[in-house]
Amino acid sequence: MIFWNELRTALIVARLGTVSAAAAELGVHRATVHRHIELLEGALSVKLFQRHPRGYNLTDEGREMLEVANRADQMFADLEGRTRKSAGQLSGELVVTAVEGIASIVMPSIKAMREKHPEIKIELCASEGFSRLEYGEAHIAFRLGPKPTDLDYVVRPFRRVRFGLFASNDYISRYGHPKDGDFKGHKFIGTVGEPSKRPYAQWLDANVASSALALKTSARVCIHEAILAGIGLGFMADYDAKNHPGLVEVIAPSDDISSIAWLVTHVDLNRTAKVQAFLDVLKSQPERLL
DSSP states (O other): OOOHHHHHHHHHHHHHSSHHHHHHHHTSOHHHHHHHHHHHHHHHTSOOEEEETTEEEEOHHHHHHHHHHHHHHHHHHHHHHHHHHHTTOOOEEEEEEEETTSHHHHHHHHHHHHHHOTTEEEEEEEESSOOOGGGTSOSEEEEESSOOOOTTEEEEEEEEEEEEEEEOHHHHHHHOOOBTTBOTTOOEEEOSSSOOOOTTHHHHHHHOOGGGEEEEOOOHHHHHHHHHTTSOBEEEEHHHHTTOTTSEEEEEEEEEEEEEEEEEEETTTTTSHHHHHHHHHHHTSTTOOO
């Protein structure tokens, strides 16, 4: 037997963290929430939550329950979306996550999706961490670097991101333009000799001494601001450099120093109406590899 009402109650408790908040969200009494959780734990013969004075924390078994409940919730939401689609309208929430730094190349697709399906509420989360699609933390993820290998993920190449070495006009006027790969006397922005997944890290390790770093930083925003301020030479993605036409190109962006931005969905959500609608929008965008 499927205890859907109880499962949905447990899902809300897991998301909000307290019985009171879950009861308010569901429009029921606190006792109903307690009863649903106890019934579900009894049916599954496991403890789903650790109770403490400030709320409820998921146990390991509870996290497995959350994964299943999130998928079921998405399936019901998709069923509603398909019903609306038959009337020419999609609705609901679409959560998109992108590693910080490539959000700008996702924006044209977000805009196109909003224009085509205005009833869909889009949430964009940008961070260095990866959302766990298997726990329903996002519908779609954009990731930069090695191809994700999780067997439950559907992975597609979105676009190639090429990096080049740039300097400001102020820097060039003070230090000159490097000629024929001779960087003697020049200053750089970035890191040297440290673990890094950035595609230009190997070039920096091979060509730059730590003493030549004018500013040591791995943060994309800091690198960009330091380049614009004329502190030193630094690497920038092709799409970021286009926003600053006054920059001087020292090494042109190329496939040799590049990375693939991957579009990732979970296999259980890949065929849902909202995800498929977003994929259709992506396919209409220029410079995509889909």
